[in-house]
């Protein structure tokens with residue numbers, strides 16, 4: 001896998017972060033980059049596939065590579081049609097707009113990406129209200145949904161859509177069990193509600209459970225999948241569902257600015273990834289288990305091993321060591337992790353990270369923790385001296 005060395009990274013970094021409107025998110029120097037599965041570089045083979053792909057004007061419907069990708073995704077998910085878009089945020093937001101009208105209500109889990117991380121899109125782009133269900137690591141049941149439903153009353157907003165997330169990002173990469181989904185879908189059918197899946201990491205859920213994509217997607221009206229997460233393609237997501245809804249989705253994709261022209265250039269990376277990188281997600285899951293087991297051995301780190309189900313590993317520092325301090329220290333050692341709370345960090349195994357890298361990262365985390373603990377001890381002495 002191509003990974004930049006320190007000098008190459010530094011020269012790029014000085015260029016890319018010169019513009020202050022861009023975020024600088026830990027670390028400045030990722031050698032083993034565990035911040036996300038979105039950080040992957042296209043492989044040489046993927047670049048070659050991109051270079052030779054035929055393209056056309058996709059807004060006019062004649063990009064053969066985009067058309068092939070959309071047909072492939074629709075067939076894989078067992079849906080009538082699919083629409084390619086630039087991002088998972090756009091596929092989710094277009095889905096919301098497709099299923100609802102302003103003033104409607106959608107029901108989703110309180111930590112859902114759609115609610116938490118999509119810049120207020122449901123309110124801004126669809127004018128919908130969000131009703132939240134408190135889940136367990138992102139997962140809720142049909143009984144929870146039943147409780148959240150409103151009886152008919154002209155004073156209430158009209159509830160139209162339920163959204164699930166599989167795997168669940170803020171839930172720690174947790175897997176939504178198929179039986180729970182089927183029961184939720186039955187409640188939706190009985191109450192004339194549509195069901196949408198945010199499947200940014202749906203491929204991980206399929207590999208981890210052994211369910212086929214079509215089986216796992218069957219209970220949903222629409223499914224959003226990403227190619228730019230664990231699959232390692234540079235750009236893009238797709239929304240799949242019935243033809244009439246996908247026609248409506250195409251219109252909203254255009255309205256939201258997602259109509260792209262020679263998009264086959266990026267769709268080719270997605271097609272390559274679908275074909276070659278799906279099965280290897282099992283390696284990421286094994287690496288996540290190895291990382292979690294190693295983290296559990298490090299003095300001061302807290303982690304719940306049973307909560308690591310796929311490629312996301314969340315772990316915790318003691319209250320006295322802020323997550324940002326550990327992340328900064330690790331950045332110095334060339335390991336990228338993401339602080340997601342005051343004492344919580346996220347590490348995501350991915351295409352660019354080998355088993356040997358995991359062992360190296362664990363050594364770095366152990367050493368960074370010792371440094372943080374040492375600083376803490378010397379701070380305590382300094383405070384002591386100041387006091388007396």
Ligand SMILES: Cc1ncc(COP(=O)(O)O)c(C=O)c1O
Nearest residue numbers: 087088089090113165169198200
């Ligand atoms: C669960 C989930 N849904 C949607 C998205 C949005 O994807 P994108 O970054 O392509 O907009 C992400 C991004 O990480 C995600 O984790």
